Amino acid sequence: MSNNEVQSVEEQIEALRCQLENEYKTEEKRLLEEKQKAYERLDEMEKQTIQEIENEWQNKEARVKQQTIDYEKEIRQDLSSLMNDISKSIKIKSLVEEAVALVLNKK
Known part of the structure; x- marks a missing residue:
């Protein structure tokens, strides 16, 4: 191999190396x-x-808040109904006692 051939091969190798590097x-x-x-x-x-x-938690918090409001409303309604029943029972008892007292006093 001549010097020119070696140089040509080296140039080709260098060109290929540059191409591969790029x-x-x-x-x-x-x-x-x-x-x-x-x-x-x-x-x-x-x-x-x-x-x-975050959106899911906000929705859950809103549902829990609404459930709490609904439960409180239901409890208040139940308590009101119970208080009315108790009040009626006390009034009936009082009326019965008054009626018995009147009957006993008339005898």
């Missing part, structure tokens, strides 16, 4: 951009998931 850098850049986009998608998914969970 391809490597291009691929590395593409992969880094793809990685960055993946991280951005993950961040967006995280934000969306957190928002969904």
Whole structure:
């Protein structure tokens, strides 16, 4: 092999090395951009998931609050009904006692 042939082969090798290096850098850049986009998608998914969970908890809290209001209303109604029944019972007892006393006094 002559010196020119060796030099030509070396030039071809150097050209191929430069081409491979450029391809490597291009691929590395593409992969880094793809990685960055993946991280951005993950961040967006995280934000969306957190928002969904916050909304879900707000809905649960609102339902619990409404249930508490409904239960309190039901308890108040039951208590009012019970108080009316007790009041009626006391009045009936009082009326019976008065009637018995009147009957006994008339004898």
